[in-house]
Amino acid sequence: MSDLHTSPSGESHGSVSSYIIGFVLAVILTVVAFGVVMSHSLSPSGTLTALAVLAFVQVLVHLHYFLHMGSGSEQRWNNMCFFFAVGFVVILIIGTMFIMNNTAMHMMSR
């Protein structure tokens, strides 16, 4: 967090260098994701895993360098909302996929 400085109102905002670092990291991760799929060098399940990992890392990069999320005390409520929403979305997506898959199995529709 040393590259982020804090404005008088307590909101941290990036510097030119932190935005450029974030941008370069994001470009590298995006290009690798495209490359992994276009080169067909991994097995289908391996490619999917690689994509999931790359997307996860890129989301973290964006959250840190562009949305300036941090662990500072002034951001505690932002972070609590964020983790609640992420937990909610994870339950929503995994729960939906599980229950719809289960229904499809029982109805023998696939």
Place this chain on the structure above:
Amino acid sequence: MAHDTTVQTAGHDEHHHESPVVFGFWVYLMTDCIIFGSLFAVFAVLHNQVNGGPSGRDLFEYKGLAEETALLLISSITYGFGMIAAHKNEISKVIMWLGVTFLLGLGFVGLELSEFAHMIHEGNGPDRSAFLSSFFTLVSTHGLHVTCGLIWIVTLIVQLMGTTEIPERMMSKLTCLSLFWHFLDIVWICVFTYVYLASMI
């Protein structure tokens, strides 16, 4: 948390929270996140239900996807430069960077619309299969958000024109739009990974 944040406090309060406006907007973004989460869940369930029609592998092209992704990524950093200029109170630079961001976002929406038009023209519109219904719902919800962001950018450019300094209230608006714009970029990461690339494996 008083509402009159127009007076900038010079000293660092030990418990000085960020503007309640920005926090409120953050809470809105989290609910938006849940909307996109549900749409991703729908897509995850329906993406194999092609009803004999084309699958993602037949429809999606690397070129258009790469161009859209590049435009949105670059627009993220140009908005970031705009925010840095705003913190330095350099209004003409802020307007310039917002303008660049607007053009990049407009290019993104244009590419997306031409992609949709092409697909619908070939008979692969949202009414073709459950897969395409969920695809169009998810991707166009994102596109609609970007369009709202574009309207917001124009509004702020107009409000900034002719002013000589950026009051706290304006700074809150710029910060909220910054959160919104970067949030849409994060949603797009998930879209190009799980909707496009994962279908092209």
